Amino acid sequence: MPNNPFDETNGSSPVAPRVRAVALLLVTLVAIVLALPAQALATAPVAAPGDDTAITVTLTDESNKDAEGNSTPVPGVRLVVSNDGGELGSAETDADGRAVLPVPEKGTYTVTLDEKTLPAGIVLDEDTANELTVTVRLDGPTNFALFPIGVEKADTSSFADDLSSSIVSGVKFGLIVALAALGLSLIFGATGLTNFSHGELVTLGGVATWFFDRQLGFPVIVAGVLAVLLGAGFGWAQDRALWRPLRSRGTGLIAMMIVSIGFGIFLRSIYQYFFGGSTKSLSRYTGQARHDYGIVSLADKEIVILLVAIVALAAVCVALMKTRLGKAMRAVSDNPALAASSGMRVDGVIAWAWIVGTALSALAGVLLAVNSQVNFLMGFKMLLLVFAAVTLGGLGTIWGALIGSMVIGLMVEVGPLFGVPSSIKEVGALVVLILILLVRPQGILGHRERIG
CATH class of the missing domain: 2.60.40.10 (Immunoglobulins)
Incomplete structure (x- = not known):
């Protein structure tokens, strides 16, 4: 099958040198993003209250x-x-x-x-x-x-005004969660791996945006684009250096899941060591005036966040349905063995799933950084909500991940209007997850499976 990018090629080149080379690339990518200048860290010491200035x-x-x-x-x-x-x-x-x-x-x-x-x-x-x-x-x-x-x-603020504002905030947060959830679903569908380090991929987007903006002087928009590209490269590198060798050795999914937990802790520790434990802001778009649009008020950056998230989600969904690569991803997700036997290069498709999935997660981190601020725990705090969105919508279903994310986002933002304390507003979304799964265990769009 000439000119087929998914043809299986069984070359005789040694694997070990490639793994070592890609491992070196992985270390280099992490160093580029996270090796913040020592001087930058020295200018922001954390003083202990009661002792220092x-x-x-x-x-x-x-x-x-x-x-x-x-x-x-x-x-x-x-x-x-x-x-x-x-x-x-x-x-x-x-x-x-x-x-x-x-x-x-x-x-x-x-x-x-x-x-x-x-x-x-x-x-x-x-x-x-x-x-x-x-x-x-x-x-x-x-x-x-x-x-x-x-x-x-706010005496003039009625419940209807508060509700409309919370719904808009819920849609915005839901779209950000949807980007990360779609990335998680692509990786899960192609590999079957439940990636517990996925939250750190979101953090990568936020930290990289801050680094390119604050340390290298790029405009925020350019810094965000570079962060997404870096995220895509990091997804390819970690698959080649870590996950593909584990798959080639026949490592089980449970063992790989444990590896993902350790990898997530490693990345989180790296972020904390180089980025620091304090919350930092970007050079622009940290505070903007809101404009009234009918019953809601939005800042310019919030409109951009909504548009960027919608366009990115729509583009990926269309690509999965219409392009050759998208069809290959769906084929590998349905039956990897059958896809390989038909001449499809499964490892190449899985690599693209990592590239696209990590890029989407990095984009979620970029939008989260622009919407609020940057912290080394920003992705980890959102990880549980991403898992909840994917599970609620139905594991392995792209549309289910999107619908589940919107439900989670709305419940997080609307919950405080109905008595849920703001400090634990995520609990309301998780309660809804439990209630829906009690009625429909396979999720909103998941397929019922027979066990046993």
Whole structure:
């Protein structure tokens, strides 16, 4: 079968040199993304509250006073400290509305309030800035700053307005989850592997975007494109260096799943060591004004996130249905042995599944970084929701992964309106997963299988 990219070729070239070469490439790719300059890490030390220099911020609600006329403290709000070199650290206010933000030395810093973490029903008014400039003149955590944010109760916000806003946020988050879930489904369908390191592939996209943006000076959009390309290359490299040798040795899926757990822990530790434990932001698009579109309000970056996710998902789904490679992937997913016996190069198809699946996951990390911020645990925190989306929709089904992701995204964002605490809002989505699987164990679009 001439000119067939899926023909099986049984060359006699030794395998070991190729594995060593690809392993070296894998190490090189990881080093490029994660070998952040030591100077960059040295400029952002994490000081221990109470020992080193820090800013102690008190957050109060000026519009809500107690019987003695004192402003009410606002707990659970995330504050970020930064300077010209970028973000230095973050902390959440305690029950007294107080947060300690470590800084490396004396100087002038900017404290930014993350409006998304404000308690339900509280918003900033139009005349209140979400930033505070603080000059640190003393050693230790005795640099106090009062943050009178002048918040006011959103009396004009009806339940319908809150519901529409939560639905839009749920759709946006669901699309981001769908990108990662589609990548997981492609890999699972081609290999049968339940990849527990998949969350770190999402983190790779976010960390790489930050690295290309903050460290190398690329614009955020260019940095995001480079991160997706790097993710695709990393998917190919890890398949050639790790998963293909394991498959060629006949390693079982359970053993490979255990390997994926260890590989995920390894990548997570690498991220933490080089990137650091603090949350960092990109150079642009961290805060944007919202525009009203009928009953909802959206920032420009949120519109872009929705469009990019929809286009990417549609393009991959069309490619799976119409292109030769997509049909080959579906054939390998249905019956790898039959696909190989018909002359299809199964290892090549699996490699493409890793490339496309990792690129989609990296894109999810890019959009998550633009939507919020970058943290070495960002993908790990989303991993359980990705598994829930894939399981809810039906294992191995592409459309099921998309539908399951939308259900999970909506439940996560809408749940707080019905009494689910924001700090554990993911629990509502997992409860829905359990209830649906009790009624339909194979998932929404999964096929019933006979066991035994």
